[in-house]
Amino acid sequence: MKNNVDKCVEGSALTLSEAFTVGIVGGGVAGSTAALKLSGMGINTVLFEAGASLVSGPPICHLHAGGNLYREISEQQCITLLEQSIATVRAYPHSVNRRPTVIAIPTTDPGEPDAILNRLELLTTHYKMLVKQDPDNAVLGSPDDYYTLFFREDMVALSDLPLPESPQTPQEWMIPVAHHMPHDNFKYPIVVVQEYGLSVFRLAATAALGLEDSPYCELKLGHQVTDLVSEGDGWTIQAKSAEGEVVSQRVDYLINAAGFRTGKLDDMVSSPKQRWVEYKAAYVAHWPSKPGQWPEVIIHGERGTPQGMAQLTPYPQGFIQLHGMTQEITLFEGGLVRSDDQTSYPPLPESMVEKADGGWEWPEIRERTSRAISHFAKWLPEFEQAEVGGKPLCGAQQIPGDDPSLRAADASFEGERYARVELVKASSALQAADRILEQLEALHGVTLPSDWNAPALSLTESLTESQVVEKAKTLTTLRGYPEALAIPFPEK
Known part of the structure; x- marks a missing residue:
C-alpha cells in the first residue's frame, strides 16, 4: 500500500496528508x-x-430494482431500491443476470394484484425521470418496458407457442411459465418486471x-x-x-x-x-429436464406461514436457487433476534452462526432443499423432479433500527x-x-x-x-x- 504525500490522483482533485x-x-x-x-x-x-x-x-441473488418482492414495504423504500439498483448495475455490470422477474399471486393468497399495480406505475415514472436525467441510467431496458401485465387469455395464447431458444421480449420470457404453471392457480394480471438477477x-x-x-x-x-x-x-x-x-x-x-x-x-x-439480525438460507437445486429459458419467478405469500413466498432463480445448466419464506425452508425458528440494553450484537443461536460459517450437515441440506423443491412444485408440478444441487447459500442479515x-x-x-x-x-x-x-x-x-x-x-x-x-x-x-x-x- 502506498501512502499519499499531498499527491493528486490522476483525474481527481483529491489531496490527503501522508498519515491519513x-x-x-x-x-x-x-x-x-x-x-x-x-x-x-x-x-x-x-x-x-x-x-x-x-x-x-448472505445469499445475494436478486437486484431488487424496485422492491417488488416485498408487498409490505413503503413506496419510498421501493424508489430507493430502484435508484440503488441502477447504480449497482452501472458499478458491477458483469455481476448482473439479465432476465426479467415474474410476480404472481396465487388464488390461495388474500392479496390482490392491484396492490402492486400503483407502485409499478410510480416506479415506471421515476425510472423515466432517472433516464431523462442521465441516459446511462437505462440499465433496466426501456422505461416503457419496465413492467408488462399478462391476463389469463394471454397465458392461454402463449401456451400454444413454441419455447424460444433465446427469449428477448417479456412475452417470450413468459412462454415457459404459460406452458408449465397451471393457469387456474393464479390471480390476474401476472406481472413481468425488469428486476434482474445478481451473481454473488x-x-x-x-x-x-x-x-x-x-x-x-x-x-x-x-x-x-x-x-x-x-x-x-x-x-x-x-x-x-x-x-x-x-x-x-x-x-x-x-x-x-x-x-x-x-x-x-x-x-x-x-x-x-439497536438492530435486528435474521438468519436465512437459499437452496441450490438441479432441474436437468428444465424446459426452455426461464425468468425468475416469484409467487407471493404470507411470510412465515406454510404459504410463504416462493422464489425460483434460474442459473445455467439447469441449476436453480430457491427461497421459500417459511419457517421450514428459508426462515428458521429463533432466527430473527434483536439487540438489547446490554449488547448491540443480537444473540443469534450458535447453531445458526455455525451454519453462516459453513457448518451444514448433509441430512439437513437434503431435507430443507427437498422442502424448497416441493414448496415451489405446488405451482410448478414438473419441478418436483428437481434434486439437490449443492449446499445452501446462507448467512445472517442485519436490519438497523x-x-x-x-x-x-x-x-x-x-x-x-x-x-x-x-x-x-x-x-x-x-x-x-x-x-x-x-x-x-x-x-x-x-x-x-x-x-x-x-x-x-x-x-x-x-x-x-x-x-x-x-x-x-x-x-x-x-x-x-x-x-x-x-x-x-x-x-x-
Whole structure:
C-alpha cells in the first residue's frame, strides 16, 4: 500500500496528508464496495476480512430494482431500491443476470394484484425521470418496458407457442411459465418486471480483481479483528491472522462493515446501536429436464406461514436457487433476534452462526432443499423432479433500527471517525460508500472531484466479462458450489 504525500490522483482533485488511512472491518459487499470506492480515489485503505475471500455472506441473488418482492414495504423504500439498483448495475455490470422477474399471486393468497399495480406505475415514472436525467441510467431496458401485465387469455395464447431458444421480449420470457404453471392457480394480471438477477460470485470476483491490484488498498484476508482501541485522533485495529500472527494497525478513520457481527464491533468501541439480525438460507437445486429459458419467478405469500413466498432463480445448466419464506425452508425458528440494553450484537443461536460459517450437515441440506423443491412444485408440478444441487447459500442479515421489515439502509455515524455500514440489500452498498465520502470531505479535508458520486468504480471499470467469470469460477470451487453459479444467465 502506498501512502499519499499531498499527491493528486490522476483525474481527481483529491489531496490527503501522508498519515491519513481508513480501516475497514469486513470484506462483504459493504466493505468491499467501500474499499473499491475509497482506494479508487487514492484514499489509503486497509481491509480486514476474517474469511479467505471477499463477499461470501448472505445469499445475494436478486437486484431488487424496485422492491417488488416485498408487498409490505413503503413506496419510498421501493424508489430507493430502484435508484440503488441502477447504480449497482452501472458499478458491477458483469455481476448482473439479465432476465426479467415474474410476480404472481396465487388464488390461495388474500392479496390482490392491484396492490402492486400503483407502485409499478410510480416506479415506471421515476425510472423515466432517472433516464431523462442521465441516459446511462437505462440499465433496466426501456422505461416503457419496465413492467408488462399478462391476463389469463394471454397465458392461454402463449401456451400454444413454441419455447424460444433465446427469449428477448417479456412475452417470450413468459412462454415457459404459460406452458408449465397451471393457469387456474393464479390471480390476474401476472406481472413481468425488469428486476434482474445478481451473481454473488461475479460480484465477489469483481471486488477481488479490483482490490488485489490497487496500490491504495491493503487486503488482510484471513484476519479476525479482536479489538478496536480509540486513540483520540484515530483507532488501532488489533487482529489475528489465520496462522496466529497478531497484527496491530493504526488508522485515522474506521468503517465497521462486519455484517451481522457489526454489533460486536459497536460493543468494542462502546457505540450502542439497536438492530435486528435474521438468519436465512437459499437452496441450490438441479432441474436437468428444465424446459426452455426461464425468468425468475416469484409467487407471493404470507411470510412465515406454510404459504410463504416462493422464489425460483434460474442459473445455467439447469441449476436453480430457491427461497421459500417459511419457517421450514428459508426462515428458521429463533432466527430473527434483536439487540438489547446490554449488547448491540443480537444473540443469534450458535447453531445458526455455525451454519453462516459453513457448518451444514448433509441430512439437513437434503431435507430443507427437498422442502424448497416441493414448496415451489405446488405451482410448478414438473419441478418436483428437481434434486439437490449443492449446499445452501446462507448467512445472517442485519436490519438497523426497530423495524424488521426495513429493506433499504446504508451508513450511520458515531462522531467524526467511526462509520458503520448496515446493508439489508446488496444494492445499497454504493450509497453507503458515498455517504462516508461526504463525511470525509466535510470533516477530514478530503477534496473530491466533481463526479465523485458517479456509480462507476475506477478500479473495476476496465474489467472484461471473461476476466470476472474466470475469477468467479475459482470462487465457486473454493467455496464448494457448482461452477454454473458463476456463469452469466441467460447463456450466450
